[in-house]
Structure formats: structure tokens, C-alpha cells
């Protein structure tokens with residue numbers, strides 16, 4: 730039986746995608762660290778949509794976790810025809826003030842595990858000559874972001890990697906899509922330490938910047954998928970913002986952002 734595997738399905742955009750896909754009768758494999766949240770979501774989706782839903786608790790910031798996850802789906806005989814690499818975390822603040830292990834863990838999750846899972850499941854899809862891969866980037870995939878340097882750079886990787894795979898796997902009938910959400914009201918800011926003055930200083934505070942709900946992002950993602958798109962920025966304001974930013978040199982954007990951040994948090998250097 731075919732399944733869609735969603736990483737980071739226990740909340741936010743991943744959870745909203747799980748609802749949207751279950752409503753379309755996709756069988757699902759839900760992955761995140763929080764087994765309790767996954768169990769509860771599994772119960773809700775199974776009751777509501779009557780699809781087959783499995784869940785596997787895994788910490789994808791651990792180097793062996795993607796391989797173990799792949800082996801587990803193989804052992805259970807689940808054919809993953811769609812993979813959504815959605816799990817991701819952020820970080821914020823001056824680079825050397827952020828715990829180094831946290832930054833390395835972010836890279837392991839946002840980049841290495843995404844590459845690892847893509848490699849394992851795309852090889853299977855290639856043999857079948859069908860399948861779908863969706864990687865979740867961010868608006869930060871389009872520019873360097875001072876005081877969110879590592880997170881933003883990780884999403885640049887996601888973008889570059891995904892856009893290249895799109896072309897490599899076209900001949901096999903595999904749809905590879907990059908989805909870049911803008912500010913979305915999830916637990917992301919809290920987990921990244923951005924629900925404080927740092928969020929405000931980086932203009933990524935949910936209370937004073939344009940945002941979308943995770944459900945809106947999921948609806949746009951599925952619609953982009955239906956249209957066979959390879960690239961989608963969710964939110965019309967984000968799409969317009971990106972067009973305008975593309976006209977400016979990066980050094981101007983980063984200089985402005987860094988000055989504004991320092992002013993807003995009254996950093997005396």
C-alpha cells in the first residue's frame with residue numbers, strides 16, 4: 730500500500746499537511762519526536778478520515794535516525810510514494826552567543842537528515858518511476874539573515890538542493906517541489922527563541938508582522954502539488970515581498986537588517 734511520510738508531523742505545518750492529505754485519502758506515516766502527540770494525531774486522523782495512519786517517533790537530529798526510520802518503513806512493508814521533509818528548527822541571536830551544539834543539531838536536522846531521507850526514498854521512487862518529494866524551505870532561503878545566520882543558510886541549502894533534484898528526477902516522472910512558507914503561526918518561533926524581543930527585532934514576531942496559519946500553508950501546498958508546480962512561496966504578500974527584495978543587493982538587505990536588529994534590542998557594542 731502507498732503512504733505519504735511527513736516529518737515534523739506532530740504540530741504546525743506538518744500536522745496541517747497531515748489533515749489535508751488524510752482528507753484526500755492518503756495513507757500516512759507521521760514522524761516527529763513526541764510520540765504522545767503523534768499517537769493522538771493518529772487517533773484523530775484515523776477516526777475522521779478512515780485512512781491508514783502509522784506513526785514512528787524519531788529524533789531526526791540524530792545521525793542514524795533517517796536510516797533507522799527507512800529500515801522501519803521497509804520492515805513494515807510501507808511503500809513511501811510521497812516524502813515531505815518538513816521537520817525543521819530555527820535559532821536566533823548573535824552567532825557566537827548561540828550554543829554550538831544547538832547550531833550543529835539544527836544543521837543535522839534541517840540539512841543532513843533531509844538529504845539522507847531524500848536519498849533513501851528517492852532511490853525507491855526512481856525504481857518505480859513515480860513519486861513525490863516536497864522539501865520545506867523558508868523565505869530565508871532567498872537571502873542571508875544576520876542574527877539568524879545558521880538557520881537562514883540551512884534553508885538556502887534546502888532550496889539549492891531541491892531545485893537541482895527537481896530537474897534530475899523529472900525524467901523519472903518524480904515531482905520534486907520546494908515549498909517556502911513565510912511567517913506561519915506555529916510553535917516555530919517559541920522553539921527558536923523568537924517569541925521574545927529577538928523576534929520583534931528580526932521582524933518575525935507573529936503579533937506585528939503578516940502571518941499565515943499552518944492550514945493556509947497546507948492548502949496552498951496541496952494546490953501547488955495539484956498544479957504540478959516545482960516551486961511555491963506561500964502567501965501573496967510573501968511572493969510580492971520576495972520580488973521586491975530580489976531587486977536589492979544582499980549587502981544592502983543584510984546591512985539594514987543588522988542595524989535594525991541592534992537598534993531594536995539596544996545592543997551597545
Ligand SMILES: NC(=O)c1ccc[n+]([C@@H]2O[C@H](COP(=O)([O-])OP(=O)(O)OC[C@H]3O[C@@H](n4cnc5c(N)ncnc54)[C@H](OP(=O)(O)O)[C@@H]3O)[C@@H](O)[C@H]2O)c1
Pocket residue numbers: 736737738739740741742743760761762763764766787788789790791815816817818819838865866867868909910911912913914915916917918920943
Ligand atoms: N513557522 C514559520 O514561521 C516557518 C516559516 C518558514 C519556514 N518554516 C519551516 O516549516 C517547517 C515546519 O515548521 P513549523 O512552523 O510547523 O514548526 P513547529 O510547529 O515547531 O513544528 C516543527 C515540527 O518538527 C518536529 N521536530 C522538531 N525537531 C525534530 C527532530 N529533532 N526530529 C524530528 N522531528 C522534529 C516537531 O515535533 P517534535 O517536537 O515532536 O519533534 C514538529 O512536529 C520547518 O522546516 C520550518 O523551518 C516555518
